[in-house]
Amino acid sequence: MRPTDARVLLTGATGGIGQATARALLQAGAALLLVGRSAERLEQQAHQLVQAGSTANRVRWTQADINRADDRALLAREAQRLDCNVVIHNAGVPAFGRLGALDPGAIDNVLQTNLLAPMLLTQALLPRLQGLPAAQLVFVGSVLGSIGLPGFSVYSASKFGLHGFAQALRRELQGSGVQVQYIGPRSTDTGFNDPAVRHYNQATGTAQDTPETVAGEILRLLQDGAAERFLGFPEKLAVRLNGLVPQWLDGSFRRHRESLPAHPDFDPSPLKGTSP
Template sequence: MKAAEARVLLTGAGGGIGQATARALAATGAALLLAGRSPGRLAAQARALQQQVPGAEVRWEEANLRDPGAIPSLAAAARDHACNVVVHAAGLPQFGHLDDCDAATMARVLDTNLLAPMLLTQALLPHLRTLPRAQVICVGSALGAIGLPGYSVYCASKFGLRGFAQALRRELADTPVRVQYLGPRSTRTAFNGAEVAAYNRATGTAMDSPESVAQALMALLEAEAAERFLGFPEKFAARLNGLAPVALDGAFATHRRSLPARPATHLQPIEEEMKNAH
């Protein structure tokens, strides 16, 4: 689909990748429905886009995707927008040792990164099937294909999202709906905090600009390819990990050693156990 023909529902519109994607889409003539949790930020973003691109069609809808009740109203707004492209760009980060991640954080990450795109896609499928051409683009991560130390919960959400996109793509192969997956590597946005930046420096992990991710998404939209990963060696590692995942296990020793230091409270039970053993 040509970007100028796209009528896009963009979740996570206020995030770094979301903002860059909104600018790229508006510049090519796509009609936008921005979705996010902050009405003030969305309204300001819509005004800025209309100033940057005179005549741009930009609407917005407040939606907390972790609230199941928000999904039907957002789907209704997307239908009113005559949406033919859904871009699932909303997401939450998780980084660090699994022992340091509480159950509430796990639930937030999985609900936002995986369950919400599934529910929203399900709600919109009856509408999308009626169109001559429609696309669902899941903005995942290279970590949807590479299990990386420090990202166990995040990887679970993105592996799940990629599996969802792959299975649904095959399920809808005889319909007008194309399902796609974009796998960016680490990106220079507020999504990645100081600990992640330090980890990336220690492991030699490159970070892309959100604008480059947005351009890759635009190319994916127009090419209608099934999936695309960004960056080297991430793109190569994603493919190799799919073929021989165990063979890569030894390649992540530096990543494991570069994780943030664990709080001393986690070491006390181990120390006590060692004392009792003597």
């Protein structure tokens, strides 16, 4: 789709990738409905985009939490009112660390936000999108949705699920006017990564892209209509190998295992009352 024909509903608009994507889309001529949980940040973002040269009628925003059924219904109404023909599912939350160290509530939130909410929002939007001459659903996933790394078991589960959902839905809707696309960025230099992840990336030699690089690839995906795209090398190669013979890569992640934070319940000092 040509960006000038795109009216985009963008979730996670105030995050690092979201902000860069909003700028890239607007510069290319698209119209945007920015979605996030903070009205203050959305209003500020919209103002900055207009100040940077975008016309006000191409930038709208709606405060919504995609985990809430009422807010998903609100977005469906706003998408219809603004005649949105592109949905970019970009909202997400992180999870990093050994499984035993993760809070059960945080695990639930990651799976809810990264997987279930995009599925339910898509379900709410789909009837109208199917009535349009052409529409696109873009799911922003991760290379960790195709490669499971130590320390990212929960996050990978959410993104593996999103990847599978996008793939199955693409095949389900083939022949209709709705294109389903998936993009898998590698690690991206944004506030999404806390200090523990940054230390892990440095210790394992993990490369990072800028959010502008990811935004440029999202724009390219919108234009060329590719079904899937993964970013970075050797990540793209690893995705292919992991899909064919995943056990071949099992021995490649020793440094990643050793770079994980220690379990908070583990005391490495000698046990009291025992001999050294």
